[in-house]
Amino acid sequence: MNRKLNSVLALALAGSLALLSGCGQSASSSEGASSAAASGDTQLNLYTWEGMFPQEVLDGFTAETGIQINYSSFDTDETMLAKLEAAKGGDYDLVIADDYIVETAISEDLVAKLDKTKLSNLGNVNPIYQGQFFDPEDAYTVPYGAGVQTIVYDPTLVEKPITCYADLWDESLKDNLAVIGNYRVVDGMALKVLGESYNTEDPAVLEQAKAKLLELAPNIRLIKDANTQDDLLSGEVGAAVMYTSQVTAACLANPDLQVVYPTEGVGFGIMAQFIPSNAPHSDAAHAFIDYILRPEVAKSCFEWMGYYCTNKAADSLIDPAYQSFLTLPEDFDGKTEMIQNVSAETEEIHAQMWTEFKAACGQ
Numbered sequence: 001m002n003r004k005l006n007s008v009l010a011l012a013l014a015g016s017l018a019l020l021s022g023c024g025q026s027a028s029s030s031e032g033a034s035s036a037a038a039s040g041d042t043q044l045n046l047y048t049w050e051g052m053f054p055q056e057v058l059d060g061f062t063a064e065t066g067i068q069i070n071y072s073s074f075d076t077d078e079t080m081l082a083k084l085e086a087a088k089g090g091d092y093d094l095v096i097a098d099d100y101i102v103e104t105a106i107s108e109d110l111v112a113k114l115d116k117t118k119l120s121n122l123g124n125v126n127p128i129y130q131g132q133f134f135d136p137e138d139a140y141t142v143p144y145g146a147g148v149q150t151i152v153y154d155p156t157l158v159e160k161p162i163t164c165y166a167d168l169w170d171e172s173l174k175d176n177l178a179v180i181g182n183y184r185v186v187d188g189m190a191l192k193v194l195g196e197s198y199n200t201e202d203p204a205v206l207e208q209a210k211a212k213l214l215e216l217a218p219n220i221r222l223i224k225d226a227n228t229q230d231d232l233l234s235g236e237v238g239a240a241v242m243y244t245s246q247v248t249a250a251c252l253a254n255p256d257l258q259v260v261y262p263t264e265g266v267g268f269g270i271m272a273q274f275i276p277s278n279a280p281h282s283d284a285a286h287a288f289i290d291y292i293l294r295p296e297v298a299k300s301c302f303e304w305m306g307y308y309c310t311n312k313a314a315d316s317l318i319d320p321a322y323q324s325f326l327t328l329p330e331d332f333d334g335k336t337e338m339i340q341n342v343s344a345e346t347e348e349i350h351a352q353m354w355t356e357f358k359a360a361c362g363q
Helices: 007-014 030-039 053-065 077-086 101-108 167-168 183-193 203-219 228-233 244-253 282-292 296-304 320-326 344-360
Strands: 042-047 068-073 094-098 143-149 152-154 177-179 220-223 239-242 258-260 266-274 336-338
Touching: 007 143, 042 282, 053 068, 053 282, 068 296, 077 094, 077 101, 094 101, 094 258, 094 282, 094 336, 143 296, 152 244, 167 183, 177 183, 177 203, 177 228, 183 203, 183 239, 183 266, 203 344, 228 244, 239 244, 244 266, 244 320, 258 266, 296 320, 320 344
Parallel strands: 042 068, 042 094, 177 220, 177 239, 266 336
Antiparallel strands: 094 266, 143 266, 152 239, 152 258
């Protein structure tokens, strides 16, 4: 999941942050804070990507609880896992990482089960993001942000409205479409058009998907991971499949852009919070999780980082200017699927599909 926010987004969101204030549907973190205080916890070792929280949220937690936050960042999920393995589940108190790597950490017994008696605000989590493949019983993790696979287009630069992945194959979009450089996402579009799962391991189905994907090549102008929103905003392309943070940046810059939740089904990924198995300050970790589950705190977090809100109690608090691309629409039918880990053999097929597709696109 790409987390490099465009500077336009960072500046716009930073200006919107308000002082945290108490409002409905939240419980005080006093229980978690009291538990942390009773255990003698005075610090929290937080390990995640850079820039995942507005400073006001971190400072607010410390002011309320007295717990100092030691913020360490990693560049990739794999770096995080290697550090956690070397520490045997110690050193860090709270980690936020991507779903697929969390599944691996849980399987290696590097993650502690949550004490839900210390999470009074847990009921605020949107159930759409719970019970997923990496933690089906929600025993180990709490969702933080979500990346939702969406299409964005400029109505002035395309001839027909776009409602689904299949529309991207329309000949009217010839040389007018950009997609991110994530082969599981792009291969997955073809699978969804065929009515299949992102995670199928059937070689015959994958062969059909490859043929379908190659039919998309004439419409592709760009395959690009970094700042793809700039090409949509400049008019270089009329439509794009982008990372969530890029969608947010684009829509802030041009509110007339249209965001599409494909009718074939929405794919998404989750950044999940977990407490390592030998965390030195587990009570402080529980207190922080409960604190950011408050709707008013969650609002500030999601507006800051530009990822989808996983806190249903915070949805209505999100600034109206951001709601269309930070919250799922009210009429969303819940048709979702996560891209999961697949076998090495299937990964090899995907890699070959991607190689042939890029060649057909001249990329």
